[in-house]
Amino acid sequence: MAAExxxxxxxxxxxxxxxxxxxxxLIFGYPGGCILPAYDPLMESPIRHVxxxxxxxxxxxxEGYAHVSxxxxxxxxxxxxxxxxxxxxxxxxxxxxxxMVAITGQVGTxxxxxxxxxxxxxxxxxxxxxxxxxxxxxxxxxxxxVRQAFHIASTGRPGPTLIDVPKDCLQNxxxxxxxxxxxxxxxxPGYRPNVKGHPRMIKEAAxxxxxxxxxxxxxxxxxxxxxxxxxxxxxxELIDSYVVTTLMARGAFPDNHPLxxxxxxxxxxxxxxxxxxxxxxxITLGARFDDRITGKVDAFAPxxxxxxxxxxxAEQGKVRRPDxxxxxxxxxxxxxxxxxxxxxLAAGKVQADTSAWKSKVSGWREQFPMTYExxxxxxxxxxxxxxxxxxxxxxxxxxVASGVGQHQMYTSQFFEFDEPYTWVxxxxxxxxxxxxxxxxxxKAAKPECDVWAVDGDGCFQMTAQELVxxxxxxxxxKVALLNNSYLGMVRQWQEMFYDERxxxxxxxxxxxxxxxxxxxxxxxxxLVESPEEVGPxxxxxxxxxxxxVVIEFRTDASEKVFPMVPxxxxxxxxxxxxxxxxxxxxxx
Amino acid sequence: MTTINQYGGxxxxxxxxxxxxxxxxxxxxxxxxxxxxxxxxxxxxxxAPAEDEGMSRITIVVxxxxxxxxxxxxxxxxxxxxxxxxxxxxxxxxxxxxxIATVKAADEQRAQVVELTNIFEGKIIAVxxxxxxxxxxxxxxxxxxxxxxxxxxxxxxxxxxGRVALPKLDRGARLRAMxxxxxxxxxxxx
Numbered sequence: 001m002a003a004e005x006x007x008x009x010x011x012x013x014x015x016x017x018x019x020x021x022x023x024x025x026l027i028f029g030y031p032g033g034c035i036l037p038a039y040d041p042l043m044e045s046p047i048r049h050v051x052x053x054x055x056x057x058x059x060x061x062x063e064g065y066a067h068v069s070x071x072x073x074x075x076x077x078x079x080x081x082x083x084x085x086x087x088x089x090x091x092x093x094x095x096x097x098x099x100m101v102a103i104t105g106q107v108g109t110x111x112x113x114x115x116x117x118x119x120x121x122x123x124x125x126x127x128x129x130x131x132x133x134x135x136x137x138x139x140x141x142x143x144x145x146v147r148q149a150f151h152i153a154s155t156g157r158p159g160p161t162l163i164d165v166p167k168d169c170l171q172n173x174x175x176x177x178x179x180x181x182x183x184x185x186x187x188x189p190g191y192r193p194n195v196k197g198h199p200r201m202i203k204e205a206a207x208x209x210x211x212x213x214x215x216x217x218x219x220x221x222x223x224x225x226x227x228x229x230x231x232x233x234x235x236x237e238l239i240d241s242y243v244v245t246t247l248m249a250r251g252a253f254p255d256n257h258p259l260x261x262x263x264x265x266x267x268x269x270x271x272x273x274x275x276x277x278x279x280x281x282x283i284t285l286g287a288r289f290d291d292r293i294t295g296k297v298d299a300f301a302p303x304x305x306x307x308x309x310x311x312x313x314a315e316q317g318k319v320r321r322p323d324x325x326x327x328x329x330x331x332x333x334x335x336x337x338x339x340x341x342x343x344x345l346a347a348g349k350v351q352a353d354t355s356a357w358k359s360k361v362s363g364w365r366e367q368f369p370m371t372y373e374x375x376x377x378x379x380x381x382x383x384x385x386x387x388x389x390x391x392x393x394x395x396x397x398x399x400v401a402s403g404v405g406q407h408q409m410y411t412s413q414f415f416e417f418d419e420p421y422t423w424v425x426x427x428x429x430x431x432x433x434x435x436x437x438x439x440x441x442x443k444a445a446k447p448e449c450d451v452w453a454v455d456g457d458g459c460f461q462m463t464a465q466e467l468v469x470x471x472x473x474x475x476x477x478k479v480a481l482l483n484n485s486y487l488g489m490v491r492q493w494q495e496m497f498y499d500e501r502x503x504x505x506x507x508x509x510x511x512x513x514x515x516x517x518x519x520x521x522x523x524x525x526x527l528v529e530s531p532e533e534v535g536p537x538x539x540x541x542x543x544x545x546x547x548x549v550v551i552e553f554r555t556d557a558s559e560k561v562f563p564m565v566p567x568x569x570x571x572x573x574x575x576x577x578x579x580x581x582x583x584x585x586x587x588x
Numbered sequence: 589m590t591t592i593n594q595y596g597g598x599x600x601x602x603x604x605x606x607x608x609x610x611x612x613x614x615x616x617x618x619x620x621x622x623x624x625x626x627x628x629x630x631x632x633x634x635x636a637p638a639e640d641e642g643m644s645r646i647t648i649v650v651x652x653x654x655x656x657x658x659x660x661x662x663x664x665x666x667x668x669x670x671x672x673x674x675x676x677x678x679x680x681x682x683x684x685x686x687x688i689a690t691v692k693a694a695d696e697q698r699a700q701v702v703e704l705t706n707i708f709e710g711k712i713i714a715v716x717x718x719x720x721x722x723x724x725x726x727x728x729x730x731x732x733x734x735x736x737x738x739x740x741x742x743x744x745x746x747x748x749x750g751r752v753a754l755p756k757l758d759r760g761a762r763l764r765a766m767x768x769x770x771x772x773x774x775x776x777x778x
Contacts, residue, residue, distance in 0.1 A: 123614060128621055132668040135613065152668060190610060190671040314662035 011139030012037040012170040018146035028058040032078025035105030037170035057437040057466040059089020064441025072099040080118030091129035095428025099158035108168040131159030139174035156193030197328030206340035212281035221248030222286015228331035251417035270368035289319035299570035380556040387414040401439035403459030406488035433462030457483040471522030484557040485509040518550035608672040632750030692742035694718040
């Protein structure tokens with residue numbers, strides 16, 4: 001084979017070309033001193049750059065993009081404060097296993113460690129909030145660093161990676177070489193994610209499933225990460241088992257499917273929570289027994305055997321010791337379990353009778369639907385009603401992003417998610433201010449879809465400036481701002497657990513003027529105060545496709561999210577909606 | 589024997605981890621960070637290049653209950669730079685450590701310190717008017733004893749390397765090692 005002629009590029013040119021070779025279509029970023037060299041060749045690149053208004057926005061947009069597209073989102077910012085502003089989205093992506101590649105500028109190699117202008121120890125600061133990070137020390141190393149970053153971010157348990165590139169490495173010349181797959185693998189001898197589950201464990205899982213009289217499939221975000229929604233559905237239908245979808249897995253199994261019980265956990269619905277508690281088998285697929293799911297761990301699903309499928313071996317036994325641990329990719333393992341079950345059935349094995357369990361669960365479902373009380377005429381709106389209307393009027397394929405707090409829970413509870421990759425939220429880290437930039441990132445990935453950001457007034461005030469980005473970059477989103485003038489979830493805890501002592505949770509009912517603020521950012525602003533205005537305002541927003549729209553719904557500050565498992569309590573101590581408390585015995 | 593000194597496996601939750609890593613900047617910080625964030629103290633740590641080029645072996649001694657250790661080990665293995673981890677059972681591994689100490693040794697003490705060092709098969713590595721610097725290599729237990737006895741004379745400064753350890757060779761491997769034709773088994777414990 002003839003040797004390629006040695007092509008000389010600057011490190012900056014190599015970086016941008018490497019991103020092109022990784023099929024990057026979009027970079028969310030913000031230029032500055034040390035990263036400047038990389039912004040020059042970007043002008044000739046087919047890669048689109050979205051200029052954000054705050055580096056945190058770039059990170060969350062990259063996450064939103066990754067959530068709906070499945071491809072790593074890319075954020076590029078400069079050194080020092082820009083890098084530290086990325087820390088929150090990196091941690092968010094790490095907690096929620098979102099593939100993301102961050103590129104940060106760094107001061108020149110000779111100045112590293114000298115407290116130079118805009119210097120910070122980026123790899124040190126981000127070490128514990130990335131799956132991997134790397135300080136590049138020579139222009140020649142840039143293509144390999146990029147290949148490793150994308151490989152690590154998007155394989156195994158996905159997560160964020162970061163490449164810190166000193167300015168001189170961007171300016172110096174290098175000889176272009178695009179590493180082969182073999183070279184990348186050889187450079188990472190310690191990184192070999194296990195995709196295929198152990199065949200003996202898969203057989204054992206199939207055996208337990210067929211023997212179970214009270215099975216529940218506990219589906220987590222890993223279903224979406226491994227593109228396993230179809231396989232999950234096939235498994236659930238094959239064994240006729242109910243499925244709960246965690247906050248990270250909403251949409252992974254259709255809410256309108258008769259076997260779907262919806263969200264379990266602290267604010268899960270009573271049926272999903274109780275079905276897990278009473279199950280004799282939890283078929284755990286890409287979920288991690290988060291404290292918001294289990295409540296008090298010792299009292300969680302006490303009679304259940306556990307099958308735990310996760311690609312990350314560190315999740316096995318971290319919280320609950322599994323009876324059948326399977327380390328592997330959810331899609332691959334589910335398909336193997338399905339084929340094993342089919343083989344066993346064909347060989348004459350008979351599935352245990354689940355009919356008593358099914359009728360018990362369906363009884364709970366009838367008695368404990370998600371509920372709220374509609375507001376009296378003239379009183380503030382009920383947030384749940386706003387979400388119901390949003391759901392009723394949403395176009396097909398609408399993507400919903402949310403911030404963190406009561407509005408997030410109402411959205412998960414009252415919006416019907418029937419398609420995967422239509423729900424974008426900050427589950428593990430609980431990052432307020434996530435929704436607007438994440439929604440913009442989602443819109444950039446799926447411009448043909450409507451994207452609604454459901455936000456609270458606290459969250460909105462953290463990242464609303466990215467609506468300027470949405471306007472300027474032509475990425476129109478819609479914002480349903482549930483404004484109760486409070487940090488609603490904190491207020492709820494203070495009401496229930498701190499004797500109604502409302503310490504520092506009142507934001508303000510008069511300022512800011514959200515409609516004016518929205519309009520100043522180039523959006524359409526709409527104020528909605530009464531129930532009859534809710535539907536028409538949403539319809540109007542759905543009809544506007546060339547600008548972002550912010551609907552401010554004035555909602556009832558005293559409304560609380562139910563059901564609720566108090567922090568640290570057992571899931572058996574679920575607090576139901578007040579109108580359902582009288583029949584709580586039915587769940588025992 | 590002092591109670592402060594916890595070398596030699598006397599402490600209940602004492603574990604030895606042998607971690608093979610890619611020898612790259614930051615790898616030690618990554619490994620140490622997993623212990624630090626959980627509030628676990630690393631008792632001793634020894635790092636040096638290993639048999640393969642580009643690799644280092646880190647020997648970590650920690651006092652952790654087994655359950656959190658299992659979790660830390662799994663988290664360690666998730667680090668991209670970590671290639672292999674073994675927990676070494678003290679009964680099935682060989683352990684060595686090096687101690688150097690400067691000890692008060694004026695007048696009649698001098699002969700006693702020299703004699704003590706000779707008994708332990710240590711070395712005198714530097715001599716001054718009123719102090720001696722001695723060294724001892726061996727099993728950490730032996731170093732503990734030596735250190736305790738030196739303490740009686742007055743230790744001016746002391747440095748230990750932290751233990752390094754490898755799995756004991758099984759019987760077959762020992763025989764192979766004596767008969768050098770087949771490749772000696774340097775890896776697995778028996």
